[in-house]
Amino acid sequence: MASADVVIVGGGANGTSTAFHLTRLGARNVLLLERRWLGAGATGKSGALVRMHYTNEHESRLALESLKVFQNFDAEVGGDCGFEPVGFVQLVGRGYEDHLRRNVAMQQRIGIKTELVSPEDLTRLLPGASTDDVGGAAWEPESGFADPNATAFAFAAAAIRGGARIETARDVTRVVVEHGRVVGVETHEGRVAAPVVVLVPGAWAGRLLEPLGLDFGLEPYRIQVSIFRWPAGLVRRDPAVIDAVHESWMRPEGGAATLIGVELGAGHADPDHYNESVDREYVALCRAKLSARFPAFARATMRGGWAGMIMMSPDGRPIIDRIPSIDGLYVMLGDSGTSFKTSPAIGRCLAEWIVEGRPRTADLTPFRSTRFAEGKPWIDESNYGSERLTISR
Ligand SMILES: Cc1cc2nc3c(=O)[nH]c(=O)nc-3n(C[C@H](O)[C@H](O)[C@H](O)COP(=O)(O)OP(=O)(O)OC[C@H]3O[C@@H](n4cnc5c(N)ncnc54)[C@H](O)[C@@H]3O)c2cc1C
Known part of the structure; x- marks a missing residue:
């Protein structure tokens, strides 16, 4: 044996x-x-997405320790993990400003490089974004995404x-x-x-x-993403964003497109027989969410998407x-x-x-x-409106 x-x-x-x-x-x-x-x-x-912004210290600590590896991957592990430190912006809705402040203070205390962002700075970080519904934002200059x-x-x-x-x-x-x-x-x-x-x-x-x-x-869940080519005139690679207002996240994909995931697209599925392609209704939802934040994307061409399986606790x-x-x-x-x-x-x-x-x-x-058996499921006091989200948490 x-x-x-x-x-x-x-x-x-x-x-x-x-x-x-x-x-x-x-x-x-x-x-x-x-x-x-x-x-x-x-x-x-x-x-x-490689970001350290969580609404609890425990996951933030794991993310911080992990960021050090992504940043020095060749020395720490060997090879290339495709890490792109484009920066990361967390957006929260009105009414959650105090939660954001508390979370950023917690993250700074444990050594995460992050700061609250003023409305003027937000416009500089995300030019072309519509920000009327944003209550607050946090910025992580060293975060981004990997392959x-x-x-x-x-x-x-x-x-x-x-x-x-x-x-x-x-x-x-x-x-x-x-x-x-x-x-x-x-x-x-x-x-x-x-x-x-x-x-x-x-x-x-x-x-x-x-x-x-x-x-x-x-419970296994099927979640999806879709990709939109930048519309004419848009040539800038924005930071990665989690948008708690629109329950979505996005980041650059390649040199001229944006990858977006939307929370509402999550649903149960059998992991052995699931559709790996993106649903037509989901693409429309992504376009709506993306253009609600970046109006120019209302005229963006969809260039692909896929579905994958995660396991929710x-x-x-x-x-x-x-x-x-x-x-x-x-x-x-x-x-x-x-x-x-x-x-x-x-x-x-x-x-x-x-x-x-x-x-x-x-x-x-x-x-x-x-x-769970102890009757003590994990609850973050300072969440941004939805305690049990999947991909945009
Ligand atoms: C669309 C999408 C977007 C996401 N976005 C993000 C993000 O931005 N940031 C982030 O941090 N996370 C994100 N996630 C979640 C993240 O990808 C997962 O949490 C993570 O990859 C899980 O890794 P894992 O190794 O635990 O599991 P998996 O990658 O699922 O690997 C499990 C492996 O086990 C194998 N396996 C299962 N059963 C058996 C068996 N009986 N015998 C042998 N092998 C077996 C499977 O084939 C599989 O390869 C996203 C996930 C999806 C699907």
Whole structure:
């Protein structure tokens, strides 16, 4: 029977980051199993915004630690993650000015480079934007977006250089547990013995968790994005934006287009049979939201789009944990459409936990799997109007 010290299930940004960080901390016999190909899940479809603005300190800390990796990717990991520091603007509606102030103060306190932006500066940062409905804005000069596929490929290549094995087209059908502890995984090509298993299966987690009796209320969602060519006369690459008023986010795509995701486009779907194309109604919705903020886009040509699958947790925050009831089982579940930007830190935390006995990079207690059973789902006091959003959170 094949064996490994650690088996990772899932070859997205979080699985490959975990594999890389495990090898960096000295773990040798690391095996990552991916049922399709690297980046086949949410990672490959991600908008890949890299920003640190969250309405809670815990995710902001993970994002800050991760930004340091995106900024120095070649030195830290090796290769190119396609990080483009175009800057980031968070827009909030009227009535949320105090929440924004509190969040920016929290972010500054933990070392994030960010500031509140006056209406005049906002016009300078986003020329052509219609801002009458904006209550406040925050600016992150160092944020931007990355290439999510390149990031996962580079993490995987670095893990392999560090001694890990990565096998694609390898479907894990079951986590094998005996007497309350993990002893390996079953795949369609036989069993792999391992004392530690890390589950990072994205929207496909259900069929692995169910036989283990683990139910965290996770739900797979199909989310979409679409791309609009800049209209005539528009030649400037704007910063990335999250627009809490219009529940949308956008960023440059290539040299002359904008990629937009709209919250209202999210909906349930079967991750094994979902439509990977963008819906016609969704394109119209994106055009409406984009042109509500940037009126010139009312005459923009749609140039493409796609759909991907994410896994929502009941409170819209990921679950990152060592499962208390099953020795040797670690998880990163319920990515909730927001866990690309934090994947460098999440992988590092999981690797520290496995190799050193505890995560050092960040406190993962708020991400614990038991919070739902405890009746303490995560709630951000200073949100911007909708507590449980997916992609524009
Ligand atoms: C359209 C879209 C836009 C997004 N925008 C952003 C954004 O701007 N910023 C941001 O931070 N996040 C964003 N996200 C979310 C982000 O992409 C995800 O949170 C992140 O990529 C999750 O990575 P992951 O490695 O946890 O999971 P995934 O990338 O989903 O990887 C899971 C992998 O596990 C594999 N797998 C599943 N089951 C098995 C099995 N039984 N055996 C073997 N392999 C298995 C799957 O094939 C898959 O490759 C977006 C997502 C989408 C879809």
